[in-house]
Amino acid sequence: MSEQKTFKVTIDNITVDVEAGTTILQAARKIGGDVVPPAMCYYTRLQHSGGYCRTCLVRVAAGSTADPRPMPKLVASCRTPVMDGMVVENITNPAVLEARKGVVEFLLINHPLDCPVCDQAGECDLQDLSFNHGAEATRYEFKRRTFERIDLGPYIQLHMTRCILCYRCVYTADQVAGKREHGVLDRGDHSQIATYIQESLDNEFIGNVIDVCPVGALTDRTFRFKNRVWFTKPVEAHRDCPTCTGKVRLWMRGDDVLRVTARKDQWGEVEEWICNECRFEKKKVSDWKIAGPTRVDRHSVISAGHYTNILKPNETFSAIMDGQKPKQLMDIHDVSEVNNVDLNEIKGPATGATFDGNPKSSGVNVTDIKTGEGRNLEGTDSTNPNTP
């Protein structure tokens, strides 16, 4: 076993050579395309992640050349290493697709249908997964598990109701931030991500939990409700940061940087972790050196903006009118009441007052556990069971 061996593995009738110890999921990603099983909890850059969500289930039709018996049950491809001569069925096996549909239904049992409110909508893994693999309607008739929304420090907001317990944020806090104050408490249906004695998370890399969260459970408070993801323009940028590499993706509206995230690869995984200062504090274009627009997959809703190859049409009016200027011209910005507030300059979500004469005001932390403010018990949001 001393020499490095490559294993031949066949996934959906496509054969690929991979190193020993590779998981089925990584082998499938090496092939790419439709045969890659979706993953909600597995994250390449986080050790020990995977194995919780069961969306990456595949069937192993033949274990290996030495022992070609099929595996009795569907296996989680993110946790199963390949063997030489293994034959895997993913989208070619209807039983796998059926099982995945069931898994999606289970994941959605307690997930609220608040995508219109959720800031993750448009780049949500669960949204994509349920669109591609799920059923149209739910069969669940009982009361859903609900929690109050909690602010974990000034920057991060936790909507526990949306959480699917993938443990990614726990591993991120352990392995990237190096100092974990939150974890999964309780068991079964009661389990929740929480900081036990209302500890806030302050580590300069803790903002990465927002990026790894596959749903909208952990969201950026500085971006809260400022815009929809698909109306913001993704741009690759970098800066000289003393703590991290400073390579980020800016989400801009006009010249306003509304949000900063880490760059993600084609599997939706962060390429390089970024620090809190880059993520939350640098919301001006002058802070960044912009490399160019991000390439967005054309199937993504974010590509609806067509931000690459913008062609501005020529103004033909004066050419047609022999050099005359139009006598009456309405500039939409004189009339429109939208886009008058610099949303990137306020720290939290905009409120009614922000748009009515007080452009620097922002929403207060209803449950800021860092400053010790009281928890939101009045039921003022949709995540609370008392409000419809």
Place this chain on the structure above:
Amino acid sequence: MQLTKRSKQVERKPMTIWEMLYLPSIFKGMAITFSHLFKKRPTINYPEEQRPFSAVFRGLHILNRDEEGREKCTACGLCALACPAEAITMEAAERQSGEEDLYKEEKYAAKYEINMLRCIFCGLCEEACPKDAIYLTQTFAPANYGRKGFIYGKNDLLIPDPNKDPEGFAKAKGELGKEKK
């Protein structure tokens, strides 16, 4: 040169005496004109009389409220995304405590604008809306002397509160759906 076989040569015969009198042809034409006086009129006096709209007519937009008078729109942006004319823009805000009777959801549209100069009344916004918040009513979009008047904000679009102004609410809701078979 004859291009096709269908072309006909124009007859240029001199007119007969009957034709040269002109009056018979004039009376013939006038008879047709007078006969229309006794037929059913195809036109109506518009502002006083109005024709019934088709059940699928798409007119002026409204932003809906629920039974308690709270705004339904949550500024999800799907109408703006669906809009082929890019007429809709909005800005979202967070509902603060004390505003629960104004807005239905945690997030609401603080500003909502439809550029009626761009709108093509296709109804895709109505179709896209997940919250039943935007509807196209059976009202014509009114004319205006300036283009500025066609930028409709929330004041122009929002339906009257059903508790404070039930008549205005019923009027804004219109007759849509009532004549459905």
